[in-house]
Amino acid sequence: MRKTMIVTIVSIIFLLSLEIIGTIPLGSSSAKDPIENDQNIIFIEPTQLHHNEKMDYGLIMAGAAANQITPDLSTQSPIFIGGFGRNRVATGIHDDIWSRCCVVQIGNTTIAFISVDLIGVMYPEYQRIMSYLDENTSIDLVVLTSTHNHEGPDVIGLWGKAIWSGISWDWYDGALSIIADTIKEAYENMKPAGIKLAHAIALGMSRDSREPIIMEEQVETIQLVDYDEQVIATMVCYASHPEVLWDENTLISSDFPHYIFEHIEETIGGTTLFIQGSIGGLITPRTQNHSYESAKDFGESIADISINSLYNSSIIWETHVHLETKEIFVPMTNPVFRIASILNILDRPLYNFRKDLKTSVNIIELGEDASLLQIVTVPGEDFPENWFELKEKMHAKHRIHIGLATDELGYIVPIEDYNPKDYEESMSASKYLDPLIHQTLENMLTLF
Numbered sequence: 001m002r003k004t005m006i007v008t009i010v011s012i013i014f015l016l017s018l019e020i021i022g023t024i025p026l027g028s029s030s031a032k033d034p035i036e037n038d039q040n041i042i043f044i045e046p047t048q049l050h051h052n053e054k055m056d057y058g059l060i061m062a063g064a065a066a067n068q069i070t071p072d073l074s075t076q077s078p079i080f081i082g083g084f085g086r087n088r089v090a091t092g093i094h095d096d097i098w099s100r101c102c103v104v105q106i107g108n109t110t111i112a113f114i115s116v117d118l119i120g121v122m123y124p125e126y127q128r129i130m131s132y133l134d135e136n137t138s139i140d141l142v143v144l145t146s147t148h149n150h151e152g153p154d155v156i157g158l159w160g161k162a163i164w165s166g167i168s169w170d171w172y173d174g175a176l177s178i179i180a181d182t183i184k185e186a187y188e189n190m191k192p193a194g195i196k197l198a199h200a201i202a203l204g205m206s207r208d209s210r211e212p213i214i215m216e217e218q219v220e221t222i223q224l225v226d227y228d229e230q231v232i233a234t235m236v237c238y239a240s241h242p243e244v245l246w247d248e249n250t251l252i253s254s255d256f257p258h259y260i261f262e263h264i265e266e267t268i269g270g271t272t273l274f275i276q277g278s279i280g281g282l283i284t285p286r287t288q289n290h291s292y293e294s295a296k297d298f299g300e301s302i303a304d305i306s307i308n309s310l311y312n313s314s315i316i317w318e319t320h321v322h323l324e325t326k327e328i329f330v331p332m333t334n335p336v337f338r339i340a341s342i343l344n345i346l347d348r349p350l351y352n353f354r355k356d357l358k359t360s361v362n363i364i365e366l367g368e369d370a371s372l373l374q375i376v377t378v379p380g381e382d383f384p385e386n387w388f389e390l391k392e393k394m395h396a397k398h399r400i401h402i403g404l405a406t407d408e409l410g411y412i413v414p415i416e417d418y419n420p421k422d423y424e425e426s427m428s429a430s431k432y433l434d435p436l437i438h439q440t441l442e443n444m445l446t447l448f
């Protein structure tokens, strides 16, 4: 008994000392301690991280696939639902949750877009999915994005019971391999294709719950068609929390994206993906109530806006592509997340004396001098204020922000608006997400 107590005390002292080390600024010897002065925050460029850039030109190929990742509640329960309060246990299935993928190849450059109906797949699990892809699936960049569904299983750990992680690994281990298989299937399904790009406004469909009231109301659509002009895949990019069903629902569902998939696939065929945008601070559907009918109305309206916007768009059969991918370290400054990390509720590795998280940002550009399309991928819930600042500097006809891409680091609060007492800050891994992510993306983009 005494021995156990001593071991426990020594372990706690050891963990606390690691925490203290983690909060001491280590000066310029560390990979990237932010240096703050009056106006600027300067980051020291790390060198030991993955960085890849590729340019190409050529004909287009595309393939799609979709697989369910719905848990089996008879064998895998309890499943804790991610989003809202803790300890919301799933009692049934309303509709399936999905892993939906579209692989696009331009010349010899291949990009996979994969969207999953989950609250936020984190970077270590993203890397695990990548490790399941072998040399038969040769992809330069996999953009895995979570829809941020608030009616699916917890994949972060924050929504379990008491001090325990809410992740059901019985279910999640299998789901991660299904996600990898979906990428492989989409890759194998590739055939000659063309790209259609379109956008339209979804005016007043969502609301912003934090001042200033700034929202991305554009629905951007990327569609891949084959040489008979049959739809291979439709990617609907729009920014709003999938939380129409709110916190009293205990049935597994993909919320309003379910009705986007159903409506588009019934109307024009192919595989539909919902790609989440800049939803920080906090963009949410403006609906009458929290019913499945409201989710249906909302999803079908977004689907119709997307379908109608495509009517006049021409098909691009060959184009230029530029992609760049960069890993970055982010100092984890949120004290509650640090404690959750010690308790293994937030189960992901920390680097540089347990100070930093590792994540990634990416850009994809199409057309000569990136004139057609510019995509930035952001590893969390970006405030639209940040996105618009970057978007104004971009020049492509279509500019898309993919949120929760390769990671979910929580809210990305503009640094000038950062107040540790506010809600979004309490759900943000770091005070420095905004400058770190946006400065890196700005350096990667083709800007004039």
Ligand SMILES: [Zn+2]
Binding pocket: 148, 241, 381
């Ligand atoms: Zn959110």
